[in-house]
Amino acid sequence: xFGRRRKDTTTTLPTVQPSVVHPSExxxxxxxxxxxxxxxxxxDQTVKIEGRFEGEIEVKGGVIIxxxxxxxxNIRAKQITISGExxxxxxxxxxxxxxxxxxxxxxxxxxxxxxxxxxxxLGRCFMNSNRLDIASKEAVTPPTExxx
Numbered sequence: 001x002f003g004r005r006r007k008d009t010t011t012t013l014p015t016v017q018p019s020v021v022h023p024s025e026x027x028x029x030x031x032x033x034x035x036x037x038x039x040x041x042x043x044d045q046t047v048k049i050e051g052r053f054e055g056e057i058e059v060k061g062g063v064i065i066x067x068x069x070x071x072x073x074n075i076r077a078k079q080i081t082i083s084g085e086x087x088x089x090x091x092x093x094x095x096x097x098x099x100x101x102x103x104x105x106x107x108x109x110x111x112x113x114x115x116x117x118x119x120x121x122l123g124r125c126f127m128n129s130n131r132l133d134i135a136s137k138e139a140v141t142p143p144t145e146x147x148x
Contacts, residue, residue, distance in 0.1 A: 028061075033068050047077075049084075067101050074106075082119075089123075 028045035031037055035051035046061035049069045057063060059077040069084030080092040082102035090096055092110040100118035108125040115121060 033066075065102070080110075 029043055029047040031047075031049045031051050031053065033050045036053075037051070038054045040056045040058075041047065041053070042058045044060045046064065047057070047059050048064040048066060049071065050066040051068070052070050054072045057073050057075040057077070059075075061077065062079040062081065063075055063077040065071060065080070065082045065084045065086060067083045071085065072087045074088045074091075075086070076091045076093075078093050079095045079097075080090050081097040081099065082090070082104055083099040084101070085103040085105075087105045089106045090104065090108050090110075092108075094110070095112040095114065096108055096110040098104055098113075098115045098119040098121060100116040102116070103120040105122050107123045108121075110125075110127060113125060113127060
């Protein structure tokens with residue numbers, strides 16, 4: 001009014017990326033892009049893989065498979081986030097996240113499943129809390145080999 005202009009008070013908030021790790025956990029073990037590993041990996045903490053891995057993974061925390069990662073493995077963890085390529089079965093006790101760049105060739109067992117548009121999933125999915133107990137007692141089929 002009376003020729004005074006009001007200042008624009010619009011505030012733009014920064015974009016927040018969704019968390020891929022439970023808030024109370026931090027990534028402790030990282031296998032980098034140029035790393036190749038064959039064998040069994042066990043950890044009490046969250047593990048991030050960016051390179052190549054072949055074998056079995058059993059983690060009490062989370063497993064994060066980065067965009068450059070290629071795995072031929074069976075995984076059991078509290079939470080699994082897949083942005084790379086996994087040939088094998090994934091058993092997430094709480095949640096499995098398959099991002100838009102993620103590729104999973106194998107079976108999923110979890111309570112909560114989050115698949116982004118653009119992700120690739122070829123396998124079966126079991127979403128029953130009782131299935132987690134059954135699956136842990138069953139023999140797991142060996143994963144297919146990753147093409148280099």
